[in-house]
Amino acid sequence: MKVYYECAPCFLRQAREALDLACDNENLKIEIMEEIAALLGKEFNKEAVSNEIGTTIHRLIKEKTGNEDPYYEIKGNCNEIAVNFLPQLTEFLQGEEKLEMFIKAAIVGNIIDFGALGVDLEPLDLMMEALHEPLEVNHTKELEKSLKSVKSVLYLADNTGEIVFDKLLINKLKEYAVDVTVALKEKPILNDACLEDAYQVGLDKIAKLVTTGTDSVGVIHSQVSPEFQKMMDEAELIISKGLGNYEGLTEIKFGEKPVFCLLNAKCGPTSRDIGVAQGSNVMVKLS
Template sequence: MKVHYECAPCFLRQAREAMDLITDDDDLKVSLMEDVFELLSKEYYDGANSNYLGSKIHRLIKNKTNSFDPYKKQKELSNEMALEFLPEAKKVLNDTLESYVKLSIVGNMIDFGAFQLDEDIKSLMEESLNKDLKINDVDKLEEALKKYDDVLYLVDNTGEIVFDKLLLEKIKDYDINVTIGVKEKPIVNDACMEDAIEVGLNEYANIVSTGEDTVGLVYCELSSEFKEIFDNSDFIISKGLGNFEGLTELDLSDKDVFYLACAKCPATAKMINVNVNDMFLLKN
């Protein structure tokens, strides 16, 4: 996705929150914010890639503070929140694919990048359980699951992947081989290999690293190994807003791509003509 005017304050909010998680040194924070402003002054312009720019800001902060995983505690909290919420969430499940899709998208609310750290995410999830999908291409998704032998499933956040596991279990009913793409290194609260294995996603799929530590998927930063997997995938399920924003920068007209996410970003909501926090299952 190209940057919108709303991206600038969001970049600064995320930068501030990341700094607050890492250090209490106000002098260091001022220095870091100077670096962030310098980066934005050079690279925030009409047509810039929002995922790539956001990734550079988070890397700048990690490198200058020597902090490998600033959101480590938030990621642990995400998994705890998901497991605590799971029994209530399972009540919406029935035999339909749509119910599993919806629950996996409800899990996308667990996002300490899109929301402020003090946001009441559990309340947002409870509200979402009672909502319908604003865009619902589930029939097309089911057709694809019956059509293809293989699918590439791009996961998003920790916590959220607890709900992805349920959807993956349902997907296996279609006798399809699943490959899961996870981040190589921590970025915000995105899921890495150890996070995916910890919740048992390896029970339903082969897990591979994208080779990157970017916000969402940034094609130019993928490893050569994952580029080959991605390029050869005719059927992709993309979880989360970051992956949606990254993939919509690419020409994927030769693939069947399904986006499952909550429209937590005003710019994205306007882009697909839904309201903020609406849930959608959208075929490219």
């Protein structure tokens, strides 16, 4: 996805929050923000890809501060939020058979996003509201058709906390007799889920776990490992979670391969790119 004009102040807001999490050195923060401002002045244009710029900014902050995981404590908060909400979600799904309901449950977890919505996010009320909202774009029937014609699914995970709810959907997907491989980040960035986070919630018990080989925001085809590039290129069906993955996947040509993005359109640019109101739940087929 190409940037929209309001992506620029969002990058600066994220940079400020990440810097405050990463270090207490005010002089260093000024130096790093100078670099980020210069970066945006040089790279921000209508052809720039949003998750590529975001990746560069967060990598710069990690490198310059020496803090490889500024969002470490926040990721713990994400897991706590998910655990607290899980009983309500389990009750909501009690007796449900429709794939659409499990998709909605997985999308609700996507609201636990401190990158898009800020570090002061209190998502529980938003999650409950979203659970009872319709899917504004609903390509569930197309997904069901695809699931019946493939043997394997590549599932691109997004945030910590959120992966607790992904387990519910992945178990449902396996009823279609498909093998599921879940891709996570090789190294920390924002509050994205890494391999160790997936082990902590038991994802390895229901799916094969791999990493993208890098720490990019979402997927950037040219930056993931050669092994993961091959995995994406050869995947029969891709299911993706979250804004960052949507931003990256829309820049990749997949041909006839079915690619489905599940997300809450939390920001104005993403909602306009998809063509829905901000805050909408969507399950959209890209190809």
